[in-house]
Amino acid sequence: MSKEKISSQEIIDLLASRAGISKKAAEDFLKSMFGIIEDTLIAGEQVKVKGFGTFKLQWNEPRKSVNVQTGEEFIIDGYNKVTFAPEAALKELVNEPFAHLEPVELEGADTAEPSNAENQTVENAGFDPLKIFTDQADEIKDILSEINSMWVKPGKAENKEAAKPERPTLMPEYFTDDMLDEDEDEEPAVLPDEEDEDAANEEYIGNLVDEDEEPAQAIAEPLPVDNFETGVVDIPVLPLQTDDKSEVEPTIVEETTDEFNPDEVTKTESVPEEVVDESKIGESIPEDETTKEDPFTARVKKKRRKVRVWLLVILILLVLAGGFTINYYMSSATRCWCEYSLLSDSNRQKLQNVTSTIDGWYESVKGWFTPKAKSEKVEVAPPVVKSIFTDSIKAQPAAVDSAQTKSVSKPQPNSSADSLQILFDQPREYKEFLGSEKIGGGGTLTVIAERYYGHRDFWVYIYEANRAKIKNPDKIAAGTLVRIPKVDKRIVDKNNPRCIKKARELHELYLRDN
Amino acid sequence: MNHKELIAAISAKSGISKQDAERLTDITVSVLTNELTDGKTIGFQSFGNFEVRKKEERLSVHPATQIRTLIPPKLVVNFKQSSILKEKLKENTQHE
Structure with missing residues (x-):
């Protein structure tokens, strides 16, 4: 913007050329015009010029001031000042360069800075877990290849197993959520949670993965040690095996390992007790009587050792798969999705291979074990063996029970969600009624719905029940008596987002119809 | 004093017709507005x-x-x- 100053002379020239009059006339005109404005102002009146603005006189009160040089106080006399208030048209014309700008309401400056900080931390968190994740994926690949090599030579497995670092076993919530998520999203109700977690956890995931790795390893390490001890003592592990088998199967089929870690811990804890008992028998039996069974038992022991090795492999595979998926899930790295899905598929295939072979092992070992137990029962130490046997028998049904309860309890949300879907899909019949309301006096359908069902969106069910009377739900004649139907509480559950969603769908449907 | 009165006063003082006075006033206003819109300072x-x-x-x-x-x-x-x-x-x- 140039600050060029033009004098009255130039205005006179412009006026003369525009109006087609002489400069003298133009000058006279301008002088008389401003003279009149002055005079009117002096007379105490304001002057309004159309299309330009208003001139006014403003009285400035006398005020005290200080002489800057001498520091003396003096009084500035009051005086009149001509003020000019431009008209709106002039204002707009002058302000044209900035006319497109509008006032902007701002968020508080306090929140502006933290939000920047948040973005930064999120970015960091998004980056770090990714790195960690890829590192871990490499590790897991290594371990898997090791396991594959062990498949060929299971005799060496125990040593390698003991030396192997354990994958972190993280919190069960993440585990299940992740698994359910993989499970073709059968439970949409879980998804919001997951998303929330995603968003909320994103920030501390980086730390979590870092920090959890060490403590989780510390927790996980006792597990293989326990198993390893049992391996050293050389005892039958039938109860352990059945437990694990029943545990492995649901985990693979349903992939719900909610109580996986706790169970594992308690079982590995309980195993040593049996181990001690049975080892005593194992020692006592050959010493006392059964010398002819020696080669037989040696073979059984060999078999059992192999079974134990495979159990260890399965356990580690499961833990690895769990840790892997959890880590993947927590990092929420979508770009690693393809790699992960490939990996997890191969994992699952391996797991299934392992379990199927274990099944074979188990069957054969069972065949070995039962006749032997019978012979022992006949020949020696009936009370001890009996107790063990009954223990193992008890343990078996218990394990099966727990597996059953697990398999039953997990799908429950699914089935309830499905039954809800069935409820939604069923044509609703309204036979029982809570009461009746008069439209107009008591309010609209939404208000009534809120009063009876606790949520506005459930008005559609009232409408459904009164379709004969109401043609357009938006235009109901005042005084119409509507009956409030008794609706299944599972459908009008204001705390269930699915119900509200369903009601909204119906709402859209009915509004479209009309 | 509104616009009409101003024009009447101008025509009385400078001896031109009211129409002329009004036209000149309008032109003056438009000239001033133009100059101001161009960012110029007008000094009388x-x-x-x-x-x-x-x-x-x-x-x-x-x-x-x-x-x-x-x-x-x-x-x-x-x-x-x-x-x-x-x-x-x-x-x-x-x-x-």
Whole structure:
């Protein structure tokens, strides 16, 4: 913007050329015009010029001031000042360069800075877990290849197993959520949670993965040690095996390992007790009587050792798969999705291979074990063996029970969600009624719905029940008596987002119809 | 004094017809507006200066709601009376 100053002379020239009059006339005109404005102002009146603005006189009160040089106080006399208030048209014309700008309401400056900080931390968190994740994926690949090599030579497995670092076993919530998520999203109700977690956890995931790795390893390490001890003592592990088998199967089929870690811990804890008992028998039996069974038992022991090795492999595979998926899930790295899905598929295939072979092992070992137990029962130490046997028998049904309860309890949300879907899909019949309301006096359908069902969106069910009377739900004649139907509480559950969603769908449907 | 009265006064004082006075006034106003829109300062020695000033953007806080609003910059017309006019006013007017 140039600050060029033009004098009255130039205005006179412009006026003369525009109006087609002489400069003298133009000058006279301008002088008389401003003279009149002055005079009117002096007379105490304001002057309004159309299309330009208003001139006014403003009285400035006398005020005290200080002489800057001498520091003396003096009084500035009051005086009149001509003020000019431009008209709106002039204002707009002058302000044209900035006319497109509008006032902007701002968020508080306090929140502006933290939000920047948040973005930064999120970015960091998004980056770090990714790195960690890829590192871990490499590790897991290594371990898997090791396991594959062990498949060929299971005799060496125990040593390698003991030396192997354990994958972190993280919190069960993440585990299940992740698994359910993989499970073709059968439970949409879980998804919001997951998303929330995603968003909320994103920030501390980086730390979590870092920090959890060490403590989780510390927790996980006792597990293989326990198993390893049992391996050293050389005892039958039938109860352990059945437990694990029943545990492995649901985990693979349903992939719900909610109580996986706790169970594992308690079982590995309980195993040593049996181990001690049975080892005593194992020692006592050959010493006392059964010398002819020696080669037989040696073979059984060999078999059992192999079974134990495979159990260890399965356990580690499961833990690895769990840790892997959890880590993947927590990092929420979508770009690693393809790699992960490939990996997890191969994992699952391996797991299934392992379990199927274990099944074979188990069957054969069972065949070995039962006749032997019978012979022992006949020949020696009936009370001890009996107790063990009954223990193992008890343990078996218990394990099966727990597996059953697990398999039953997990799908429950699914089935309830499905039954809800069935409820939604069923044509609703309204036979029982809570009461009746008069439209107009008591309010609209939404208000009534809120009063009876606790949520506005459930008005559609009232409408459904009164379709004969109401043609357009938006235009109901005042005084119409509507009956409030008794609706299944599972459908009008204001705390269930699915119900509200369903009601909204119906709402859209009915509004479209009309 | 409104526009009509002003035109009547001008025609009476300078001896031109009201129509001419009105036309000239309109042209004067448009000329002044044009010059101001171009960002020029117009100075009438005996009267004062018309000037376009830029008001910088600023942050205003609503005292009651504490809502912070960013007010964009804008251009406004400013008039400053000349010292001649000020003296004239001092001599001829009295504050009651």
